[in-house]
């Protein structure tokens with residue numbers, strides 16, 4: 044109950060600033076034919092990321108926060124002229140960047156699940172090389188740390204230089220790896236609609252707080 048009251052009061056108090064500030068882009072990672080990573084129980088990253096993005100958008104719409112999705116269906120968003128798998132992947136990423144560039148004052152949140160050969164677990168936010176992205180990653184991580192088991196939260200880190208979107212985006216931009224789909228326990232959690240809603244809600248709390256502080 045306390046969680047709900049505190050979260051809602053921050054969200055509502057942030058709302059006015061948010062309306063003045065910009066648009067949140069929820070970028071559901073991957074999309075057919077690119078399934079992303081997969082779990083032992085058969086979950087695919089592309090399906091979980093889409094559900095998280097749709098959940099986040101639903102909450103944002105309810106609160107009146109302007110949002111865009113880079114994809115709202117199973118398909119990735121490569122252009123018609125892309126033929127090979129590689130061309131489709133490159134085109135898909137470029138089109139995601141173009142969406143951000145065509146949006147006024149965007150805040151870009153790329154949604155992914157992590158993968159590893161062993162059973163490591165944890166949620167981690169990666170930020171683009173800019174102060175605003177770094178700040179956004181810290182605020183988001185604080186929200187996750189506050190309401191999810193501490194051992195499940197990793198420290199934010201700068202996205203590796205070769206990551207296309209965080210390398211090219213000029214707006215506040217983060218990649219949230221919401222957990223390891225390769226860890227059986229986390230795969231079950233990530234596939235659970237209640238947990239998905241919780242992750243989406245906490246993400247919005249973080250975004251609202253960031254926007255509120257930015258707009259202040």
Ligand SMILES: [Zn+2]
Pocket residue numbers: 072073079080088155156
């Ligand atoms: Zn991914």
